[in-house]
Amino acid sequence: MFTNTMPRYEILSEDAIEVLDRGWRRIVSEIGVQFAKAEALELFRANGQKVEDEVVFLDPEFVLEQVRKAPPEFDIHARNPANDVHIGGNQMVFGGVYGPPFVREGDERRDATMSDFRRLAMLAQSYPELDTAGGVICEPNDAPLDSRHLDMIFALQTLTDKIYMGNVVSAVNAADTIAMTAILFGGRDRIEERPATISLINCNSPLRWDERMLDAQLEYNRANQPVVLTPFILMGAMSPVTVPAALTQQLAEALTGISLAQLVRPGCPVVFGSFLSNIDMQSGSPCFGTPESAVGLLCTGQLARHFGLPFRTGGGLTSAQLPDAQAGYESLMTLLPTFLAGTNFVMHSAGWLEGGLVSGYEKFIIDVELLRMLRNEFTPLHFDEDTLAYSAHVEVGHGGHFLGAEHTLERFRDCFYRPLLSSSDNFDRWRRRGAKDTAARAGEIYRQVLDEYEPPPLDEAVRAELEEYVVRRRRELGD
Amino acid sequence: MFTNTMPRYEILSEDAIEVLDRGWRRIVSEIGVQFAKAEALELFRANGQKVEDEVVFLDPEFVLEQVRKAPPEFDIHARNPANDVHIGGNQMVFGGVYGPPFVREGDERRDATMSDFRRLAMLAQSYPELDTAGGVICEPNDAPLDSRHLDMIFALQTLTDKIYMGNVVSAVNAADTIAMTAILFGGRDRIEERPATISLINCNSPLRWDERMLDAQLEYNRANQPVVLTPFILMGAMSPVTVPAALTQQLAEALTGISLAQLVRPGCPVVFGSFLSNIDMQSGSPCFGTPESAVGLLCTGQLARHFGLPFRTGGGLTSAQLPDAQAGYESLMTLLPTFLAGTNFVMHSAGWLEGGLVSGYEKFIIDVELLRMLRNEFTPLHFDEDTLAYSAHVEVGHGGHFLGAEHTLERFRDCFYRPLLSSSDNFDRWRRRGAKDTAARAGEIYRQVLDEYEPPPLDEAVRAELEEYVVRRRRELGD
Numbered sequence: 001m002f003t004n005t006m007p008r009y010e011i012l013s014e015d016a017i018e019v020l021d022r023g024w025r026r027i028v029s030e031i032g033v034q035f036a037k038a039e040a041l042e043l044f045r046a047n048g049q050k051v052e053d054e055v056v057f058l059d060p061e062f063v064l065e066q067v068r069k070a071p072p073e074f075d076i077h078a079r080n081p082a083n084d085v086h087i088g089g090n091q092m093v094f095g096g097v098y099g100p101p102f103v104r105e106g107d108e109r110r111d112a113t114m115s116d117f118r119r120l121a122m123l124a125q126s127y128p129e130l131d132t133a134g135g136v137i138c139e140p141n142d143a144p145l146d147s148r149h150l151d152m153i154f155a156l157q158t159l160t161d162k163i164y165m166g167n168v169v170s171a172v173n174a175a176d177t178i179a180m181t182a183i184l185f186g187g188r189d190r191i192e193e194r195p196a197t198i199s200l201i202n203c204n205s206p207l208r209w210d211e212r213m214l215d216a217q218l219e220y221n222r223a224n225q226p227v228v229l230t231p232f233i234l235m236g237a238m239s240p241v242t243v244p245a246a247l248t249q250q251l252a253e254a255l256t257g258i259s260l261a262q263l264v265r266p267g268c269p270v271v272f273g274s275f276l277s278n279i280d281m282q283s284g285s286p287c288f289g290t291p292e293s294a295v296g297l298l299c300t301g302q303l304a305r306h307f308g309l310p311f312r313t314g315g316g317l318t319s320a321q322l323p324d325a326q327a328g329y330e331s332l333m334t335l336l337p338t339f340l341a342g343t344n345f346v347m348h349s350a351g352w353l354e355g356g357l358v359s360g361y362e363k364f365i366i367d368v369e370l371l372r373m374l375r376n377e378f379t380p381l382h383f384d385e386d387t388l389a390y391s392a393h394v395e396v397g398h399g400g401h402f403l404g405a406e407h408t409l410e411r412f413r414d415c416f417y418r419p420l421l422s423s424s425d426n427f428d429r430w431r432r433r434g435a436k437d438t439a440a441r442a443g444e445i446y447r448q449v450l451d452e453y454e455p456p457p458l459d460e461a462v463r464a465e466l467e468e469y470v471v472r473r474r475r476e477l478g479d
Numbered sequence: 480m481f482t483n484t485m486p487r488y489e490i491l492s493e494d495a496i497e498v499l500d501r502g503w504r505r506i507v508s509e510i511g512v513q514f515a516k517a518e519a520l521e522l523f524r525a526n527g528q529k530v531e532d533e534v535v536f537l538d539p540e541f542v543l544e545q546v547r548k549a550p551p552e553f554d555i556h557a558r559n560p561a562n563d564v565h566i567g568g569n570q571m572v573f574g575g576v577y578g579p580p581f582v583r584e585g586d587e588r589r590d591a592t593m594s595d596f597r598r599l600a601m602l603a604q605s606y607p608e609l610d611t612a613g614g615v616i617c618e619p620n621d622a623p624l625d626s627r628h629l630d631m632i633f634a635l636q637t638l639t640d641k642i643y644m645g646n647v648v649s650a651v652n653a654a655d656t657i658a659m660t661a662i663l664f665g666g667r668d669r670i671e672e673r674p675a676t677i678s679l680i681n682c683n684s685p686l687r688w689d690e691r692m693l694d695a696q697l698e699y700n701r702a703n704q705p706v707v708l709t710p711f712i713l714m715g716a717m718s719p720v721t722v723p724a725a726l727t728q729q730l731a732e733a734l735t736g737i738s739l740a741q742l743v744r745p746g747c748p749v750v751f752g753s754f755l756s757n758i759d760m761q762s763g764s765p766c767f768g769t770p771e772s773a774v775g776l777l778c779t780g781q782l783a784r785h786f787g788l789p790f791r792t793g794g795g796l797t798s799a800q801l802p803d804a805q806a807g808y809e810s811l812m813t814l815l816p817t818f819l820a821g822t823n824f825v826m827h828s829a830g831w832l833e834g835g836l837v838s839g840y841e842k843f844i845i846d847v848e849l850l851r852m853l854r855n856e857f858t859p860l861h862f863d864e865d866t867l868a869y870s871a872h873v874e875v876g877h878g879g880h881f882l883g884a885e886h887t888l889e890r891f892r893d894c895f896y897r898p899l900l901s902s903s904d905n906f907d908r909w910r911r912r913g914a915k916d917t918a919a920r921a922g923e924i925y926r927q928v929l930d931e932y933e934p935p936p937l938d939e940a941v942r943a944e945l946e947e948y949v950v951r952r953r954r955e956l957g958d
Contacts, residue, residue, distance in 0.1 A: 291896045321909045327917075388727055
């Protein structure tokens with residue numbers, strides 16, 4: 001967890017916020033939002049909102065009333081208390097890439113397996129820059145389909161002692177996540193009191209919340225486990241082609257999703273989610289690390305603060321097929337604005353490659369380097385007699401050098417950021433060391449980290465109970 | 480030239496600015512600044528400043544009095560008026576890399592030649608994102624040493640019709656630059672009235688202005704040609720190891736250099752320069768694209784505005800040996816803050832590789848892509864009925880897509896940033912196209928641009944006069 005006390009970079013004027021505010025009000029009240037689940041529709045109807053078929057026409061003031069019930073900040077507990085996180089305020093919480101069916105290791109791109117899932121979780125455990133491995137850090141295609149969520153949750157619970165994200169494929173999977181979390185934390189009562197997992201609920205943008213996602217959402221809401229209610233918008237496909245239109249739509253979707261959560265369980269923890277980029281209008285391909293997504297991200301932060309909600313956006317996103325120059329600049333093109341916006345919950349912070357279809361091992365290390373650099377960059381400077389170093393100037397004089405100055409010798413070990421991956425070797429030294437590019441060096445780093453990985457300690461009885469649960473439930477699910 | 484009307488990202492508190500302000504005042508008055516040129520010392524002495532040996536002890540109020548004579552904004556004229564630039568205010572002017580003795584093309588790293596110089600100048604001419612090729616876009620090692628400045632200036636004047644930077648190796652070289660500029664623009668009077676070149680004067684930090692640089696500076700000041708007075712600071716070597724100390728020193732150096740310029744010719748155009756990064760304290764290697772340099776850059780912009788001066792900082796800096804992931808993220812780690820700071824004059828915007836020792840052809844294209852993305856990103860959004868696209872929502876409804884919506888069809892050609900270099904091809908398409916990484920694609924782009932290059936038209940009589948000047952002066956210089 002990183003505490004970002006640097007200023008926020010805000011680019012929306014008061015007038016712009018007012019225009020966007022009128023925009024979402026008009027959408028939710030006149031076009032309405034579709035909720036493809038009877039229980040949700042019934043909740044809205046019972047609370048005085050007009051429902052026609054699956055479309056709910058919402059009174060904006062009613063929406064705001066619900067939104068105000070959501071806590072502006074909350075904690076999520078990890079089994080290692082040192083890894084507890086706080087969502088909201090100046091806190092930034094970072095998770096690994098979520099969802100890719102493929103992995104890339106060096107020149108090999110292949111279907112992801114459970115072994116990859118475990119290895120990527122181990123990497124996430126190894127770096128303090130990541131507060132969570134995330135959830136589906138890759139899709140383990142070799143694990144049985146109906147029960148692989150059990151394997152994933154078990155891996156996250158045992159290979160890491162950080163918070164983890166819940167499964168959202170169905171109500172059943174959500175219930176399994178909650179049950180296994182209850183085992184790990186000592187009972188359902190305990191996790192209802194102290195949330196211990198967080199889950200991603202995507203909107204089927206535009207303006208439609210799908211049944212399976214809602215099924216999962218309601219399970220988590222009822223258990224008081226946080227959900228990240230996320231409009232999934234690739235502008236041009238899932239929204240109109242302008243950032244203002246996408247922002248308006250995003251407000252309409254996120255605020256109504258949050259309203260539902262508050263109807264299910266008033267005060268339950270939610271995150272204003274955003275996944276906002278654009279497609280290439282020539283090919284239809286999704287694009288990441290784009291200028292539009294960076295601008296959208298900055299605005300999203302400002303809007304979430306306007307509504308007093310913790311928010312999710314950003315990450316190390318790229319369309320690049322390889323961990324090359326494009327991967328480097330596109331990832332930072334999203335990750336630096338993520339820090340400028342002070343995003344509270346950042347998914348896809350490490351490992352994202354090829355538009356999110358690939359979990360990249362080398363890319364994971366590149367992104368950890370970026371997170372480390374940005375944490376340093378967003379740490380405030382101190383201005384005092386000591387940092388001004390007047391005595392060093394007196395000592396060194398005109399045209400000298402500071403390498404041997406007393407002020408330098410006292411601080412040289414940790415005065416500057418020390419890279420994990422980046423090389424400033426001169427050409428000869430770099431050649432002597434094998435003339436390795438950044439991806440090759442990243443490969444060496446992750447292989448060594450995996451070699452040295454040790455699992456965090458876990459009570460044997462708890463582990464046994466989790467194992468029993470997985471075995472029993474796999475049998476019940478017919479896998 | 481780019482007009483940046485987005486907000487500035489400012490991280491210095493009023494208190495911090497006050498601390499820094501006290502800091503430079505103490506340095507210039509108590510430690511003093513060394514000027515290794517008799518004429519400069521004489522000017523300071525004649526204007527009431529205490530001089531001991533080569534060290535000038537300056538009254539801070541005297542410094543501020545001189546600084547106030549500098550114009551807050553000014554124009555530089557190009558031979559094509561469409562390429563005139565304005566330095567200051569919201570304007571950002573971008574130039575190519577400056578100074579590398581080597582070039583990299585693909586796998587080949589070699590001594591730079593005059594042919595490289597010309598080809599890189601042609602690239603700079605080809606991209607509107609660059610307002611100038613710069614000056615020494617690479618060091619042409621195959622050209623005769625004492626007269627190669629003539630070849631460089633001639634190449635910049637004839638292969639580009641943009642502004643160019645003057646030579647600063649000696650007073651003679653500066654005088655040649657001025658004479659050739661006078662030929663191109665119709666006489667010395669004319670360029671004194673309307674400046675037509677800009678030159679980089681580096682401080683030999685800490686606190687020493689060297690004789691040869693001062694020789695060149697005074698030539699340019701007398702001719703009313705702008706100079707960029709730049710503390711050259713790699714923290715840990717040329718300054719203490721903290722950003723606040725480096726900022727203080729930078730103020731002391733830049734403000735005294737500017738004072739000298741204003742004593743030479745009151746009102747002559749100057750730029751508050753900054754070249755601020757750090758060394759690796761283990762190896763002593765310079766590091767670029769570091770968190771410290773990004774923070775220093777943001778502070779520098781704020782300080783320059785505090786003193787009402789146009790400023791230079793930033794660029795696409797990296798320590799990377801190859802145009803790989805590190806080159807991508809380090810360059811953006813400097814270039815994005817360059818836009819956040821609203822830097823007025825940006826050297827090293829394209830082509831910088833390997834800590835500035837190498838001009839990279841592929842890197843040049845990568846940087847142009849970054850400049851294009853950032854120009855898009857720093858263009859304000861418009862919020863109105865049209866961009867809110869309410870009608871598109873009415874048309875598309877819930878869960879549909881916007882690809883065929885009328886609002887989309889009217890805007891699809893230019894609604895999003897269209898990459899020059901980045902690929903969002905899906906994996907199969909990318910493989911069919913040769914599975915090229917970003918550097919390989921950049922190579923194809925620059926080779927095609929060079930193939931298609933056409934020199935901008937130039938009056939034959941002027942060209943002949945410039946050629947005669949070069950031939951005559953080369954003879955006089957004994958090359």
